[in-house]
Amino acid sequence: MKLEKLKEEKKKGKITFLLKDSDEVFANTIRRLVMEEVPVLAVEDLEIKDNNSALYDEMVGLRLGLCPIKTDLKSYELKENCKCGGEGCARCELKITLKSGKNGYVYCEDAVSTDPKCTFAYPKMPIVKLLPKQKVEMTLTAVLGKGKDHAKWIPGLAFYKREVNIKVGKVANPEQIVQQCPAPGIFSVKGNKLEVNSDKVHDCQICQKCVELDENISLEETGNFIFSLESWGQLAGKEMLHHAAEILVAKVDEMEKLL
Ligand SMILES: [Zn+2]
Numbered sequence: 001m002k003l004e005k006l007k008e009e010k011k012k013g014k015i016t017f018l019l020k021d022s023d024e025v026f027a028n029t030i031r032r033l034v035m036e037e038v039p040v041l042a043v044e045d046l047e048i049k050d051n052n053s054a055l056y057d058e059m060v061g062l063r064l065g066l067c068p069i070k071t072d073l074k075s076y077e078l079k080e081n082c083k084c085g086g087e088g089c090a091r092c093e094l095k096i097t098l099k100s101g102k103n104g105y106v107y108c109e110d111a112v113s114t115d116p117k118c119t120f121a122y123p124k125m126p127i128v129k130l131l132p133k134q135k136v137e138m139t140l141t142a143v144l145g146k147g148k149d150h151a152k153w154i155p156g157l158a159f160y161k162r163e164v165n166i167k168v169g170k171v172a173n174p175e176q177i178v179q180q181c182p183a184p185g186i187f188s189v190k191g192n193k194l195e196v197n198s199d200k201v202h203d204c205q206i207c208q209k210c211v212e213l214d215e216n217i218s219l220e221e222t223g224n225f226i227f228s229l230e231s232w233g234q235l236a237g238k239e240m241l242h243h244a245a246e247i248l249v250a251k252v253d254e255m256e257k258l259l
Pocket residue numbers: 079082083084085086087088089090091092093
């Protein structure tokens with residue numbers, strides 16, 4: 001198996017790579033491990049001292065649960081694996097306080113985390129809007145969890161598609177192909193001839209539209225997969241992949257022991 005990095009946008013937590021000499025089973029295993037097994041922090045409990053905002057407590061709780069928290073997987077442990085036996089300690093719980101009485105929006109940046117490395121990922125994400133004399137004061141407890149238990153613990157998106165080569169022969173109406181292709185930039189017309197832009201070919205959605213329009217165009221599968229990861233802010237794109245690989249190894253080890 002070989003990996004070839006195609007594109008990485010570190011700030012957005014996006015990474016796209018080519019998976020070679022592998023198969024769909026493996027690609028799908030990695031996809032599922034990323035979305036269901038790689039743990040991240042999310043708010044699980046609230047202790048509300050004050051909330052007279054328009055949103056009732058449960059609504060605020062739901063909103064906070066879905067605000068991504070930057071996750072340092074070296075410092076935290078899943079509750080079920082923690083030495084405290086699940087009672088709750090600094091290894092398995094992150095405390096965040098949220099207190100505001102100012103008129104207007106309360107943002108994620110107004111929350112104060114006890115761990116400066118693990119704060120809300122998007123400072124300007126609004127939590128609640130306060131009118132004069134309204135205030136919120138609460139202590140939040142975030143814990144590690146898995147995406148298979150609740151969507152708030154999903155670290156991001158993982159998806160893949162097959163890589164294709166686009167072969168172009170003598171095309172009757174090249175302009176039509178350029179216009180009808182849903183992924184812009186793949187085709188262009190040069191001197192009344194249809195050309196494929198090799199740097200854009202990975203954007204192909206394999207919709208077969210061009211093949212239907214002209215029989216002299218063909219899509220050939222290379223057998224490789226274009227794999228994309230998009231983080232929701234808790235972990236970097238690469239970290240998601242790294243931890244998915246670790247989990248896979250651990251699962252295989254466990255299976256071997258059981259056999
Ligand atoms: Zn603990």
